[in-house]
Amino acid sequence: MAIEEGAIVTILRVPKSGGIPTTKVRVVRWFKKEGSKVKQGEPVVELETDKVNYELDSPAAGIxxxxxxxxxxxxxxGDPLGCIGQLGETLPEF
Known part of the structure; x- marks a missing residue:
C-alpha cells in the first residue's frame, strides 16, 4: 500500500508498481486541491510511468x-506525494 500511517497524518506515497519496473513517476495532475475533502478509495492524483498512466486512490478519508x-x-x-488528515493536524517536514 502507498501510505504511511502515523498518529496524526496519512502520507500518500508513490507505490511500487507490481509488474512495471520503474524507479520514478511523473505527476500528471491532482484531482483535488489542498484543503479539499477526500473519500477513501477516491482518485486523488494521476501518475505516469514510461508505459502507463494510472490514478492513485486515497487510502483514507479526510482532508x-x-x-x-x-x-x-x-x-x-516510495517518496511522498501528499498528506491526508484532519484540519489542524501537524504535518511532517519534507
Missing amino acids: LLKIVAAVDAQVPV
Missing part, C-alpha cells in the same frame, strides 16, 4: 492537507 509533489514533478518510488 488533502498538503501537496508535496507538484504537477510535472518526477517523484521516486
Whole structure:
C-alpha cells in the first residue's frame, strides 16, 4: 500500500508498481486541491510511468492537507506525494 500511517497524518506515497519496473513517476495532475475533502478509495492524483498512466486512490478519508509533489514533478518510488488528515493536524517536514 502507498501510505504511511502515523498518529496524526496519512502520507500518500508513490507505490511500487507490481509488474512495471520503474524507479520514478511523473505527476500528471491532482484531482483535488489542498484543503479539499477526500473519500477513501477516491482518485486523488494521476501518475505516469514510461508505459502507463494510472490514478492513485486515497487510502483514507479526510482532508488533502498538503501537496508535496507538484504537477510535472518526477517523484521516486516510495517518496511522498501528499498528506491526508484532519484540519489542524501537524504535518511532517519534507
